[in-house]
Amino acid sequence: MPSDIHHPAAAFNRTSFEACVVPYLDAAYNLARWLARDDTDAQDVVQESMLRAFRYFHSFHGDDARVWLLAIVRNTFYSLRSKAAADAKHETFDDEAHTLIDEAPSPEARALISVDIQALQAALENLPHPLREVIVLRELEECSYKEIANITGQKIGTVMSRLARARERLKAELSSSSTEARRHDVR
Amino acid sequence: MMCDDARLLLHAYLDNELDAAQSVAIVRHMQACPSCAASYADYGQLREGMGRASLYRRAPDTLRKTWQTEKPVASTTPPARTRRAPLALAMAAGFAAAVIIATPLWLTSTHRTGDASQWADEAISSHIRSMQPQHLMDVVSTDQHTVKPWFDGKLDFSPRVKDLAGEGFPLVGGRLDALGGRSVAALIFKRHLHIINLYQWPVSSDDAVQITTQWHGYNAIQWTTGHMHFVAVSNVNESELHEFVLAFQNDSVTPPMR
Numbered sequence A: 001m002p003s004d005i006h007h008p009a010a011a012f013n014r015t016s017f018e019a020c021v022v023p024y025l026d027a028a029y030n031l032a033r034w035l036a037r038d039d040t041d042a043q044d045v046v047q048e049s050m051l052r053a054f055r056y057f058h059s060f061h062g063d064d065a066r067v068w069l070l071a072i073v074r075n076t077f078y079s080l081r082s083k084a085a086a087d088a089k090h091e092t093f094d095d096e097a098h099t100l101i102d103e104a105p106s107p108e109a110r111a112l113i114s115v116d117i118q119a120l121q122a123a124l125e126n127l128p129h130p131l132r133e134v135i136v137l138r139e140l141e142e143c144s145y146k147e148i149a150n151i152t153g154q155k156i157g158t159v160m161s162r163l164a165r166a167r168e169r170l171k172a173e174l175s176s177s178s179t180e181a182r183r184h185d186v187r
Numbered sequence B: 001m002m003c004d005d006a007r008l009l010l011h012a013y014l015d016n017e018l019d020a021a022q023s024v025a026i027v028r029h030m031q032a033c034p035s036c037a038a039s040y041a042d043y044g045q046l047r048e049g050m051g052r053a054s055l056y057r058r059a060p061d062t063l064r065k066t067w068q069t070e071k072p073v074a075s076t077t078p079p080a081r082t083r084r085a086p087l088a089l090a091m092a093a094g095f096a097a098a099v100i101i102a103t104p105l106w107l108t109s110t111h112r113t114g115d116a117s118q119w120a121d122e123a124i125s126s127h128i129r130s131m132q133p134q135h136l137m138d139v140v141s142t143d144q145h146t147v148k149p150w151f152d153g154k155l156d157f158s159p160r161v162k163d164l165a166g167e168g169f170p171l172v173g174g175r176l177d178a179l180g181g182r183s184v185a186a187l188i189f190k191r192h193l194h195i196i197n198l199y200q201w202p203v204s205s206d207d208a209v210q211i212t213t214q215w216h217g218y219n220a221i222q223w224t225t226g227h228m229h230f231v232a233v234s235n236v237n238e239s240e241l242h243e244f245v246l247a248f249q250n251d252s253v254t255p256p257m258r
């Protein structure tokens, strides 16, 4: 716990902050790591998020500390990212442009069963941020649609359609990569 | 329901986010539409793949040291997540409610008892949904002497429970479930990183031949013995599932337990 934090009621806050928020450090890091795709950046995001969370802890009203912290992590990531010169291009996401692409299932789709960790990880990292965050929150953090809506500030309907698109993109990418793998596989 | 709607809603169904009426509608659509049913199966596989791949990234020690006091607090683990599994909810309200909440779809679908393919469909659909986080197990134990008594008083029959760890299929837990509007016992076994669900419930008919059903990468094998009907479902390959069934059938009369 950083000792240079000064807050009115710091002693009281420190105890309840540790009890309420610190247990979700792993959740915070998991989201930050999947958004940033880099260990060092993720640590910076979490460090900054925890400082913000501590500073604004008085405004937390005790509903769900995990959702509250994850929303801070997400905001912190996007604000740090837009500051970074190298990554200044703002990623716009047009929900309408990403229409559902999933037509009749191809035989390749069946190859999902044998998908390996590397392929899945790469496919996940290749998703645009707005899709990646919903699938990470749903499948890894096991959030409900309502929780995801609260964290991302989206409507539940948007969460549902982005989740659908995220899965379709993953499926498409994993199917083509496993087709690729089979081509190289001389038997 | 049109395919355009179904393609969106099947995700919400997979995530257990639909109410009873919507669940009925999506399942009716999938029963009539092989394309949407195939998509649903694919996303079930995707979820299983993501679950297996250990993609969760835990905070490094440096961060942990910064934010946790020197003296570790007694409880640093987050409070247990509220289970969203409908059965857990329903068990408090009585089991009749569980059937309605857990599988509303089958209550309204016309059901021909004893129709093997229908049972296979229902079991596979249930298997896919059981892969939802927090949904798989009501009792987590590798000990058959813990799993079997757990079912006592929750079902109107005593399920056969055995561990097959020696045969390469360790028992990992059990769950109450509902198929075709009736309560059934589900045992969960592992095969390497795959899950096998074994459903069972009593029937009046005598022993029947074994039937194997395949559906989009999932296999179901069902059989009847000693007035008990069994359905084993998994995405392990067919020969491995046969191996599992043989192992379970072998000396399948478990010694009576206290």
Ligand SMILES: [Zn+2]
Residues within 6 Å of the ligand: B002, B003, B006, B029, B033, B035, B036, B037
């Ligand atoms: Zn359809």
